[in-house]
Amino acid sequence: MSTATVSDFHAAMTSAGGPLLGDVEFQFLRDFVYKQCGIALSEQKRQLVQGRLLRRLRALGLKDFAGYCEVLRRDPEGELGELASAISTNVTSFFREMHHYDLLVGELLPRWLEAKKHGGRLRIWSAGCATGEEPYALAMVLAEALERTGSKVDARILATDLSPQALEHARGGVYTLERMGGISDERRRRWFLRGEGRYEGAACVHPRLRELVTIQPLNLLHDWPMHGPFDAIFCRNVVIYFDKPTKQRLFDRYAGLLEPGGYLFLGHSESMYGLSDSFELVGRTVYKKKVS
Template sequence: MATATLSDLNPAASGTGSLSLGDADFQFLRDFVYQHCGISLGEQKRQLVQGRLLRRLRALGLKDFSGYCELLRRDPDGELGELASVISTNVTSFFREMHHYDLLVEELLPRWLEAKKQSGRLRIWSAGCSTGEEPYALAMVLAEALERTGSKVDARILATDLSPQALETARAGTYAMERMGGVSDARRNRWFLRGEGAYEGLAQVHPRLRELVTIQPLNLLHDWPMRGPFDAIFCRNVVIYFDKPTKQRLFERYAGLLEQGGYLFLGHSESMYGLSDSFELVGRTVYRKRMS
């Protein structure tokens, strides 16, 4: 999946210009980002934030960082998504951490489709979907399972992210061919439309996949409009920079939206150890909601 992580870019390469991010403004930004995004900005990130935000200041026509902080005070919700895009780096790819997809294909999807038969509903949530590679990869294996079984189950994938820029790419569903290294040739031929002429080197996801995926903006730390229940939630490489209390709250909220025995998939460097009693580890970064 999708990773929204703070970058370790070389500050010297960030183009800091002549403006400097002062102590008071940086402290405000640290507090704001933690409150609204759950990410702790250490002092070592000051130059990165300064360099990244200079581009945003120019786009908004602001003269200094104090003006930007004032904008956040006046309209925190209106600028939050752009700020998240500025301070985060979306790192993702198709079929990243392939063992998760293998579990879906070989065990979970056949079991769910059989249990739900003709009248059930199946829901998967890609929480932190970034530019869309994860939900579309999920859509491929789901569509294939539906075709293979002839199932009439009402199956959908919800894909959410905070970044407007990432969501714009996800909604377009168009990717450079070099970004599709994780997709087999068979799946490229089946699930992508190749561009020609001015669109040479690009591929767009098949309309069938787009039918399965609903893409919406969502801040994981704010209210959630959906009620569930979900059969599986993918939240991979998203919570790694959250502090312990934020992770604990998030995992309990996930448990509340999952079916009994539903699955939560985390990233390769993430763990739920000591953070929740609602789940049991059943595979490599795969957790199942305990039966109540």
Template structure:
């Protein structure tokens, strides 16, 4: 780190607001005053790595045309908190209710499309893959079954694709799931496990900003968008939900996060469980 005065690495109110405006313009995420300390810590890591003398100069770096730092800035700011079987009721619903009904719906087509729209470090799409493999068993090979896993953050996508996790990430999982779907990553990664390659067979990982144009047309049978909408303002939430509804088939399932209730005002969505909705 350069020998600059401490005040040059302070984040004043004007600079913080400028950062908030930039994050909102690029991602639609609304940063509130309560996030100032978090923003400061994360950007200080980037400033130290780059050996930039001050926040002011870091801002100038971000504003440079075709700045290579912009993706790193977005990656640093976006929050990526997840776990295997997080909000497990969604996976229980798929296993016990949705998949049996979908099997009747699709008939001989045997087609299933699932979208994990904010996959973070991969725990969600891999849990989805475990769920589908548990339900279909060896018959999954007879299905046109695919999971699309997307995220804004390119760094977490690299972790997702690798499928390697610290051992403590799976400690709370049932023994059978650990035995069937994970294996030691030793000696390449001491103290880590990797997911069974079978789980990767039906997953495609892609970088996607939910505010930009979506290249996929659907229809999807299931869409997961959990604990993402809370970071957006209401107009952005509504715009994203409308886009979900356009590519979610009638009878398809939408899963939101535990603190998200924005779907209550949508007549097209029928609540069938905790933050679980079926498109009418």
């Protein structure tokens, strides 16, 4: 193929679907994303990355991917959240993988609240909280356990994510009725306020749930400001994006923040097999930190 023909092809593609993601720019993005997010992008992901990042180019007023790469070089932290949000898929729902909540309600929360009734803190971390459904579902079962037992234990949920859009949604706490399918009618009445006016067809989480949840930005691969210890960490459908060495480092760090005998919850398609000696499998994608 002649140079003129290649140029004509690129021009046609650019005018038809936006600028092309060239080899140099894609390799830069692959290296950047792996270093900053631990996500390994294969060559097969090029078209997906190109399509999803076109919106960022338009939002930033950039004409090509070379310009976007330059933005990342100049201000990696400023654009990192937007980039990670664009290339990952935040699929979440209320009470997803219900067996995890059944374990909390039936066994763990009563045990923890009893053990801590004379002092101590109960802490749960939702790592990769996306748009907030997970931490608010956790807050529902926690609030119900506190009410049921009359406990005054200092109990809180930390919710973190890298995506600015997801965190904004989580902080707003407003969800369409279609996204609340996993919530029982009783819990809808108890823990949500029906929206009116511009929020018609949506509902807002109850202020009591907001009191229990702290929402903060966090890159799991960077420094963590919190020191724990946590009684449980939920990291579901997050490590599917990471390669083996990144998973191993992350699980080791989780073990360092968990109480002895603390619990780590993974997603339904995730496993810790062969990745850590600090945990033992105690249920479906439920791992318990070993007590040395």
